[in-house]
Amino acid sequence: MILGKGHASGKVILFGEHAVVYGRPALAVPVTQVRAEAIVEAGSRGEGLVICAEDLDEELPLDGAPADHPLALVARLTLAHLGLKTSPGWRVRIRSTIPIASGLGSGAAVSAAVARALAEAAGRPLAPATLSAIVFEVDKLHHGIPSGIDNSVICYGQPVYFRREHPPQFFPIGQPFMLAIADSGIASPTRAAVADVRRAWESNPSHFEALFDQIAAIVEAARLAIGSGRPEALGPLMDRNHDILREIGVSSPALESLAAAARRAGAGGAKLSGGGRGGNLIALVTRETAGRVDAALRAAGAANVILTTVEPTDGS
Ligand code: PMV
Numbered sequence: 030m031i032l033g034k035g036h037a038s039g040k041v042i043l044f045g046e047h048a049v050v051y052g053r054p055a056l057a058v059p060v061t062q063v064r065a066e067a068i069v070e071a072g073s074r075g076e077g078l079v080i081c082a083e084d085l086d087e088e089l090p091l092d093g094a095p096a097d098h099p100l101a102l103v104a105r106l107t108l109a110h111l112g113l114k115t116s117p118g119w120r121v122r123i124r125s126t127i128p129i130a131s132g133l134g135s136g137a138a139v140s141a142a143v144a145r146a147l148a149e150a151a152g153r154p155l156a157p158a159t160l161s162a163i164v165f166e167v168d169k170l171h172h173g174i175p176s177g178i179d180n181s182v183i184c185y186g187q188p189v190y191f192r193r194e195h196p197p198q199f200f201p202i203g204q205p206f207m208l209a210i211a212d213s214g215i216a217s218p219t220r221a222a223v224a225d226v227r228r229a230w231e232s233n234p235s236h237f238e239a240l241f242d243q244i245a246a247i248v249e250a251a252r253l254a255i256g257s258g259r260p261e262a263l264g265p266l267m268d269r270n271h272d273i274l275r276e277i278g279v280s281s282p283a284l285e286s287l288a289a290a291a292r293r294a295g296a297g298g299a300k301l302s303g304g305g306r307g308g309n310l311i312a313l314v315t316r317e318t319a320g321r322v323d324a325a326l327r328a329a330g331a332a333n334v335i336l337t338t339v340e341p342t343d344g345s
Pocket of ligand 1: 046172176304
């Protein structure tokens with residue numbers, strides 16, 4: 030018997046990754062084509078809570094699970110919030126179509142789905158801000174010191190303009206636009222990229238601060254272009270943001286050849302998205318160019334390409 034269900038979409042960062050860790054703004058949007066789902070069912074008697082990550086073939090009894098296991102942590106934090114002191118005899122089954130460690134927010138979406146399903150099973154749905162705070166705690170295991178952008182966009186399910194330690198702002202989408210999201214096929218933990226950027230920043234803070242300021246200006250211009258229905262203006266901004274990310278040291282040969290292929294095939298612009306090194310590249314496309322850019326990205330080595338339309342949501 031199903032006691033509760035929860036799901037959450039993936040996300041992409043449009044502009045501002047890495048600089049957002051240093052207090053600059055960033056823009057991110059949900060990607061509804063991929064998502065994580067969790068279902069809570071009645072378990073066997075006396076078993077306590079058992080979490081089953083079906084895609085990974087992993088079964089984790091909560092009692093005795095390590096404190097730093099992300100699934101155990103999200104379950105413990107949620108049960109504590111719900112005031113359930115001992116783990117109930119439930120099975121939580123998780124499935125996700127979001128590629129892992131590729132910048133689409135798989136960790137945060139799985140956490141959000143699990144927390145939502147547990148809360149529904151307990152008859153006490155979580156407010157987005159509460160959910161977001163729980164997911165943020167778990168994201169610290171994945172990311173080290175996350176900025177908070179992933180949990181915000183995923184838990185609110187809306188386009189967000191995000192600044193560290195500020196409540197997320199939701200921004201309007203003046204006119205829908207299309208993105209091709211190409212998975213480089215290279216799993217790249219965000220934590221490592223963020224740590225490398227930190228070391229580089231420590232060795233030359235003024236140079237890096239100047240680069241982050243340039244990214245902040247791009248984010249503001251992009252927010253205006255999106256809000257006023259001029260998505261075609263995003264292409265050159267994506268190219269510039271990508272150039273700066275390369276200078277920061279988070280691009281890679283695979284991402285460079287994907288970006289070049291997308292631009293050659295007619296994309297309005299292209300940039301890496303998320304932590305970088307591997308993970309995803311996003312390219313601005315239209316109905317006319319989408320097919321060509323998709324094919325070019327695959328020919329240039331993309332493991333998968335998702336075409337998504339960024340559209341106004343209820344709250345934007
Ligand atoms: O790799 P992703 O998409 O989870 O995003 C990481 C974004 C960074 O700015 C590099 C880190 C952060 O915590 O914001």
